Amino acid sequence: MKPPLIVANWKMHGGQADCARLARQIARGLRQNSAEIEVVLAPPFTALNAVHRALRGSALKLAAQNCHWESQGAYTGEVSSMMVREQGCRYVIVGHSERRHVFFETDAMIGRKLAPIMAQGMGVILCVGETLDQRQSNQTASVVRRQLQLALKGLAKADIANVEIAYEPVWAIGTGQNATPKQVSQVHGKIRSWLVQRVGAAGKGTRILYGGSVKPENVASLVAVDEINGLLVGGASLKSESFLPIVRAFSQK
Ligand code: PEP
Numbered sequence: 430m431k432p433p434l435i436v437a438n439w440k441m442h443g444g445q446a447d448c449a450r451l452a453r454q455i456a457r458g459l460r461q462n463s464a465e466i467e468v469v470l471a472p473p474f475t476a477l478n479a480v481h482r483a484l485r486g487s488a489l490k491l492a493a494q495n496c497h498w499e500s501q502g503a504y505t506g507e508v509s510s511m512m513v514r515e516q517g518c519r520y521v522i523v524g525h526s527e528r529r530h531v532f533f534e535t536d537a538m539i540g541r542k543l544a545p546i547m548a549q550g551m552g553v554i555l556c557v558g559e560t561l562d563q564r565q566s567n568q569t570a571s572v573v574r575r576q577l578q579l580a581l582k583g584l585a586k587a588d589i590a591n592v593e594i595a596y597e598p599v600w601a602i603g604t605g606q607n608a609t610p611k612q613v614s615q616v617h618g619k620i621r622s623w624l625v626q627r628v629g630a631a632g633k634g635t636r637i638l639y640g641g642s643v644k645p646e647n648v649a650s651l652v653a654v655d656e657i658n659g660l661l662v663g664g665a666s667l668k669s670e671s672f673l674p675i676v677r678a679f680s681q682k
Pocket of ligand 1: 438597601602603604605640641642643661662663664665
């Protein structure tokens with residue numbers, strides 16, 4: 430298994446100077462961290478370059494929050510995997526619930542992004558997760574399985590090494606209501622067994638992250654869940670005072 434992965438998703442927050450400042454604060458705060466842990470920052474597109482420069486000399490990595498599946502073309506307002514790789518990105522988040530539910534990205538659209546991202550030498554952080562209605566009507570497992578199946582449809586088995594999965598129940602994102610350790614453990618267990626069915630033993634090494642209202646106050650209970658291999662953090666990653674304790678708590682795992 431690779432080291433635990435903690436991803437900071439800054440969504441549409443911060444200009445270049447704010448993002449570079451926050452990146453420097455986080456990098457400084459983690460300098461003493463001896464434990465092996467991978468920390469990735471995902472600022473808005475317009476701050477990628479500034480954050481890339483701010484992270485020089487640190488072990489922190491850069492991610493884009495999204496990209497288009499084509500490398501170029503008549504896609505007004507879109508940015509390609511080649512363009513974000515040029516900005517210094519090592520990962521791209523795809524299928525975030527805000528992309529699915531606010532911008533109506535389908536499983537098929539999300540699935541088309543994986544190969545171009547990997548062709549640029551970057552890793553994919555694939556988000557999956559059910560809505561509250563789907564959970565309440567006992568559809569969590571089938572929804573997550575369908576999202577995984579469609580996104581990973583054309584994936585060559587060996588390419589699973591370049592994919593990380595983030596389980597993010599939609600009802601837990603930005604709501605302050607995180608999933609319980611038991612709920613996370615059940616879904617992560619199902620994701621793991623489905624991955625192993627799909628790609629064989631290589632699926633045992635895929636990191637499965639949890640995301641949804643992770644905060645310094647609840648991180649300890651999540652760290653204790655064996656099936657969690659990292660975190661995707663939104664709101665609490667916007668301040669070093671709340672993000673650093675989350676990374677440190679995970680470093681004890
Ligand atoms: C996210 O943006 O992926 C997320 C999990 O947000 P939050 O931590 O604010 O719920």
